[in-house]
Amino acid sequence: MKVLLYLEAENYLRKSGIGRAIKHQKRALDLVGQAYTTNPDDDYDLVHINTYGFKSWRLMSKAKKAGKKVIMHGHSTEEDFRDSFIGSNMLAPLFRSYLCHFYRKADAIITPTEYSKTLIEGYGIRRPIYAVSNGIDLSRYAGDKSKEQAFRNYFGLSDKQKVVMCAGLYFIRKGIDEFVQVAEAMPDVRFIWFGETNKLVIPHRVRQIVTKNHPANVTFAGYIKGDVFEGAMSGSDAFFFPSREETEGIVVLEALASKQQLVLRDIPVYQGWLDSSGAEFASDIPGFVAALRLVLNGGSHKQEKGYAVAESRGMDRIGRQLVEVYEKVMEL
Template identity: 45%
Template sequence: MKVFIYSEMQKMIEKSGVGRALYHQQQAARENDIELTDRLEDADVIHINTVFPRSVLAAKKAVRLGIPVIYHAHSTREDFKNSYIGSNLFAGLFGKWITYCYKHGTMIVTPSEYSKSLLKSYGIDQPIEVISNGVDLSYYDRKKVDFMTFRHKYGYRAQDKIIMCAGLTIDRKGVIDFVELARRMPQYKFIWFGETNLNTVPPRIRKAVRTKLPNLRFAGYAQPEELREAYGSCDLFLFPSKEETEGIVVLEALAMKIPVLLRDIPVYSDWLNGGENVYKAIDVDTFRFMAGQILEHKVPDLTEAGYEVAKSRSIEKVGEQLRNVYESSIAERARLVVNGEL
């Protein structure tokens, strides 16, 4: 079985969650002895990750060639909102476009039950499989981190308590709340990894990112090794994102056994339980309260329970699930041909 894992404009998306997910798919394939090809004509299945025009053309060509199309639904109308200048205005059109794209799939893969429910609400009736984006447990391993390397680099002391976040610096990710928490909690250090061209975001986001506080740092984009060092050296991963289809950085934080505090949003409802494997908050006041409780060890340590969640979504298990999807798509295509339905 040969699979063409397809993405468009890879340079543009490589720092995004879609870019990370694509890398995970390739790794999952290698770990499960799935042969990859970069030629559609040689493929038994095409797995499409992007929603640009050439991606739709690739899907159409695959259909003409009789090749099953797996369309990976990373994006939704809801997570397009509150991202860039004009994104709310065009969210409706974006929703129609991605629906058009995804309907070219023989089967759709999406990373959570929540995103599956959104896709169904768009009128998509193709089979939809929920498969996590996954996390590389061999890489995101706390034992591989030197606690002080990260702290020395950023001028933190051993006794400092550090709250970190990772994501694009956009409204949807909760950057304004993160800055406000730093303002209200001067006894702790706050650091955000990730960046966005500030010319593409509303003025209030630019203002937040440019905020000058002695305990706040926007560190920009971090390579995986540096992000791993941060997870293993900080005291709390606080993720105030208002909308996700899964949250790869959440999986990485769980794998690194750092306490996790999330906004209580629907995407986590069926796999991350507040007070069981993570902590949750609903607004700045509850984020402030819960962060203090966690950092001062006034609530139970949930990191081992969180790690079990990460194990359930390992790259290896993702690969097994993708293999099943690829094989079932090929088998269904063959059945339809034999029965004269194609």
Template identity: 40%
Template sequence: MKVLIYSKDYDTVKKSGVGKAIDHQIEALKLVGCDFTLDEKDDFDLVHINTILPGAVHFASKARKMGKKVVYHGHSTMEDFKNSFIFSNQIAPLFKKWLVYAYRKGDLVLTPTEYSKNILATYGLNRPIEVVSNGIDLDFWKKGPKDRENFYKKYGLNPEKKSIISVGLPIKRKGIDDFIRLAARMPEYEFVWFGKLDRALMSPEIKKEMEDRPDNFHAPGYVDSEDLREAYAGSNLYAFLTHEETEGIVLLEALATKAQILIRDIEIFEDGFVDGENIYKGRNLDDFERKIKGILEGHLANLSEVAYKKAKEKSIEKTGARLIELYERTMKNEINI
């Protein structure tokens, strides 16, 4: 069995979570010794498609006509498309129709969590849906001895202040508005947001928040994985204030670096994450402010070692083994709705 990881539109998505997922799949298949290619001109038995751009959807149709098996990865839902770009809420119903059209091209639909599987199950795809985590490379996301020094120096942070970071597109769904408001409430800390979006795609609300941001809020934009690793490991707290996710690769990264973590208390994190036991959760600005101060001032216990176990459950090796299992079952027509 030879697998094609469709990557013709990789450059378009490489700075997003979908791009990271493709990177993880490539690494996972290498680790488990799966025969794969990135060149659609090569011979292959099964194609794994991660994007919903027109070229990818067309290639899925072409592969089916060639008699190849198609695995379509459901990274996106209408629910996580809302509150993202300008006019995203207005066009969300059309986006859902496109998702359904694209995902029905697959013999199998993959999605990262049971939560996102339950959402896709309501779309009427009439396709089997299986769960496989995007996975995390535990060897890469490790703390280094100079991470804090490098992180503070690189972004001009005040070494006398503790720091909170977040990672993602600067959109409302990711919670950047709350992150900026927390920075204004707590000038005694440094706040750093990693992620970039063309200003033309930003909602008016987020543009205004960015323009009015306080001096202790920093926005370096998009950075590579090594810089991110330093930031997770060199900061004092990772705050994931997202309102909706299918998994959240950035959370896995933070868990793997043994960062202290605060997340929004939303449905996807109900399974496996318990407030005060293996992670901290908040529902609103007052919750977040109280938890941040409790964590950074040592009034709340450090849960980073306990939380790391969640990252170990989703190692990239386990993702590779799961992918091969699902590929083989798809080739044998063993997966049913």
């Protein structure tokens, strides 16, 4: 069996969760020795499609016509499309209908969590749906003092400066508004947001937050990868992710793998795999401030339990799970 992993518009999506997810798929399949290609012109038996554009639809149709099996990856839902780009809430019902065309045409769907599986089933999709985590490369996020120092040097942080980090696109859905409000309530702490979105496609309110309506202790660092970002994951004092909706959250897995202290919004996506033994949860600004103060003052010690969650989603395990799904779909 040979698999085609397909990502349309790779240059545009490489900074997104979907772009990182296909990198994880490649790594996972490499670890278990599963043959795959990323070239649609190669021979293959099954195509695993990660995107929803015209080329993806054309590839799906061509593969189906040739009698090959097609898996769509359920990275996206109507729920996580809302509160993102300009006009996203108005377009969300149409986006859901558009997604469903892909999901109904596929032989099966892979989606990161039981929560996102439930959402897609709720759209009336009757194809087999398998919940398989995006996975995490544990070795990449192991604590490294040189990376942590690179992070502190990059931002000019003293050894005593408390630092809270987040990573995500510039979306209200990601909680960027409350990230800034929490920072305003904690002026003694440095808050750093990694990641970016083209400012032309985000609402005016979000552009204002990023460009000028934030306190002096907040830094919007843009898209940074490598030693600085990985050093931030393990070298910050807390990872604060106030996202209102996720299908999993790869950055959460990265923070868990870094043995970082996490403060998360209490939303359904974490149910069944991440609970209060591995992270602090809150639902509003006072709750976030209280949880962060608890962490920063040394009153929370959940790193080991959190790391165990990351271990359960290690790349070798995900590779085996993907192959199991591929084999099941080949028999449909």
